[in-house]
Amino acid sequence: MSREARPAPGSPAEDRLCRTMAAVLGVPSECLADDASPETISEWDSMSHLNLVMALESEFGISVSADDVLELRSVAAIRRLLRARGVEA
Amino acid sequence: MSLDLEQVLRTLDERPTVAGYAQAARAVRSTRDQLRPVRIALLATFTVEGLVPYLEVEAARRGFGVEVYIGPFNSVKQELLDPGSGCIQHRPDAVFILQLLADVCPPLANDFLALETTERVRHADTTVVELTASLTAFRKHSPATVVVGNFARPLEPPLGIYEASAPATQTDSIHQLNSRMATSVSAIAGVYVLDFDRLCADVGYRHWRDDKLWYLGRSPLSAQLLPAVARTQALFIQAIKGSPRKCLVLDLDDSLWGGVVGEVGVAGVQLGQTYPGNVYRDFQQAVLELHRRGILLAINSKNNSADVDEVFACHPDMVLTKGHFASIRINWQDKPKNMVEIARELNIGIDSLVFFDDNPVERALMRQALPQVLTLGVPSDPIQYVRVLRESGAFERLSFTEEDRRRGEMYQEEAARRELQEQSVSLEDFLKSLQLTVSIAAVDQFTFPRVLDLLQKTNQFTVTTRRHSSARLTEMINDPRCGVFSLRSGDRFGDNGIVGVAIVRNDDTAAYIDSFLMSCRVIGRNIETALLSHLVYWARRRGLQTLEGEFIPTAKNEPAADLYARHGFVQADASGRWRLPLEDVPFGWPESIQRDGQSLRRDGGQP
Numbered sequence: 001m002s003r004e005a006r007p008a009p010g011s012p013a014e015d016r017l018c019r020t021m022a023a024v025l026g027v028p029s030e031c032l033a034d035d036a037s038p039e040t041i042s043e044w045d046s047m048s049h050l051n052l053v054m055a056l057e058s059e060f061g062i063s064v065s066a067d068d069v070l071e072l073r074s075v076a077a078i079r080r081l082l083r084a085r086g087v088e089a
Numbered sequence: 090m091s092l093d094l095e096q097v098l099r100t101l102d103e104r105p106t107v108a109g110y111a112q113a114a115r116a117v118r119s120t121r122d123q124l125r126p127v128r129i130a131l132l133a134t135f136t137v138e139g140l141v142p143y144l145e146v147e148a149a150r151r152g153f154g155v156e157v158y159i160g161p162f163n164s165v166k167q168e169l170l171d172p173g174s175g176c177i178q179h180r181p182d183a184v185f186i187l188q189l190l191a192d193v194c195p196p197l198a199n200d201f202l203a204l205e206t207t208e209r210v211r212h213a214d215t216t217v218v219e220l221t222a223s224l225t226a227f228r229k230h231s232p233a234t235v236v237v238g239n240f241a242r243p244l245e246p247p248l249g250i251y252e253a254s255a256p257a258t259q260t261d262s263i264h265q266l267n268s269r270m271a272t273s274v275s276a277i278a279g280v281y282v283l284d285f286d287r288l289c290a291d292v293g294y295r296h297w298r299d300d301k302l303w304y305l306g307r308s309p310l311s312a313q314l315l316p317a318v319a320r321t322q323a324l325f326i327q328a329i330k331g332s333p334r335k336c337l338v339l340d341l342d343d344s345l346w347g348g349v350v351g352e353v354g355v356a357g358v359q360l361g362q363t364y365p366g367n368v369y370r371d372f373q374q375a376v377l378e379l380h381r382r383g384i385l386l387a388i389n390s391k392n393n394s395a396d397v398d399e400v401f402a403c404h405p406d407m408v409l410t411k412g413h414f415a416s417i418r419i420n421w422q423d424k425p426k427n428m429v430e431i432a433r434e435l436n437i438g439i440d441s442l443v444f445f446d447d448n449p450v451e452r453a454l455m456r457q458a459l460p461q462v463l464t465l466g467v468p469s470d471p472i473q474y475v476r477v478l479r480e481s482g483a484f485e486r487l488s489f490t491e492e493d494r495r496r497g498e499m500y501q502e503e504a505a506r507r508e509l510q511e512q513s514v515s516l517e518d519f520l521k522s523l524q525l526t527v528s529i530a531a532v533d534q535f536t537f538p539r540v541l542d543l544l545q546k547t548n549q550f551t552v553t554t555r556r557h558s559s560a561r562l563t564e565m566i567n568d569p570r571c572g573v574f575s576l577r578s579g580d581r582f583g584d585n586g587i588v589g590v591a592i593v594r595n596d597d598t599a600a601y602i603d604s605f606l607m608s609c610r611v612i613g614r615n616i617e618t619a620l621l622s623h624l625v626y627w628a629r630r631r632g633l634q635t636l637e638g639e640f641i642p643t644a645k646n647e648p649a650a651d652l653y654a655r656h657g658f659v660q661a662d663a664s665g666r667w668r669l670p671l672e673d674v675p676f677g678w679p680e681s682i683q684r685d686g687q688s689l690r691r692d693g694g695q696p
Contacts, residue, residue, distance in 0.1 A: 023109070025111075026111070026112075026115050047138050047139065050305070051107065051139060051142075054107045055106065055107035055111070057107075058107050058312055059106060066305055069301060069305055070305075
């Protein structure tokens, strides 16, 4: 976990990623702490996962590979991917 | 549309992202009770769930709340054939079928170069025949409109750069398959084709399919294609369920030409072969195209009439002539007032008008005074005018009849008729001098599209306003206890085309009028009496004792309210049923109307 300035897990995170995910999944962004995952959020099912990937691509202008799609199983994993692509969430 | 929903759609239009659509779809769901419900079934050979939020949003934009059923993965045929299938049980208004060639005809998609020419043809044939058979069977279980997507041409043609020169390529095969499929399925009542290939080309063959989602979840439609498919589906829904707009009402200065003619004079307006005049010229060309499709045109402009006349008469680059406009209001009174007058003159509802004006103040005023008018959001850049007009989808419809093609001319003839009426001393005098002819015939394949069109569109002179679907209409035509008639009329000024429809059904003693309607163009010429007298003849020939009808009042059908009373029907009870004993009919074929020989055709018969 990086220590750069970003909302602590569990706080009402209002960065771009949280807004995007909240919009796609239809959950309040407070639910989207770093440890949030398909296991903790019932709306995050396999269908909305694909939708989420499309949203990440269009929102952050990145391209996500099929293997990445399988890896992105938590908010933290998504943040790691964005950082690796040099994108500010 | 509620303000919330409007706000959501505006936000989405500013940033049409995946997340934006997901969010908008939820907003749509929460305002569903304000939308017109429409039941949709989606059948696809692939995972199509991702399309739903887009469809919800695009349908809501056109005032519809969709209730979607999604058929099980890759079971299009079963869903169509099995009367107990989820699709048929859902009782959809419309069924959308999307298929990938690789799913319905793998050899044509994957092994093309290995196939002999005859095998290619056989595979394509089988694909068309099987689909047609499934749809024909489906038609027996459901009156739903069916919209079938065609097949996308290959992203990577097997012959590479040689594909375009080579004979009998995969690209050719798919193209032929699409055209044969269109011919075959369109012959089934209520079945239409969605040009999936064109949508793919529109977003780009390289961009329509999302490979990773395809491989991970058999969900091939990309984030670019999804909204495009949904927008097209929403246009189909609007064309199937909505009342289409009939008339485009245009402003002049800075709309049909650049500049204000009253200030810059005829020679000063921007209209011609070079920028910016060529932009306005092309816009006029697009408007002319609508006119040729059967859309009425009108002018609503604050101007001096003489200035405008001079532009029409003298400007060499005007594409539109005054004759293209069915109604013209050039004056200084407020535009909503003109709008009401235009609707009255053309005898159409205010809700069938579309308003195009570059001036945001005029648009705001129109939206406020007449929300029923569709006021288009016109951008300040005239290069965008054509796009806005097309994308509005306001005039999309699923037919193009001979009447549509001639509509503009017909309204010009109508103006000549009005002039004659003004000169005539009495109504009888006028009717006599019109030299009306009427022919009534059983509906056949040639008149079917226009009859369906009239059933869908007629609001005013109609007793029941039953919007029969294409499938239902076919059913009634084939029912020996039903008479389905079209009425064609003409006079010394020209042919009016098919302007009346009557549907009647009988039991052992009585004939019941299911539908009876006339185009408002011909109201007041006793044509309805001719049509009723034909129904009397039909019922008598079957040995029936009474002719019965009902009047179902709507907000608009007042013109037909006294049809039965005027013709000696008596109200049987409080239910609104009217009855005419056939041994004592107080009217006959009107003297002012000549019968056309065509009436003798088939069961059309002649009294």
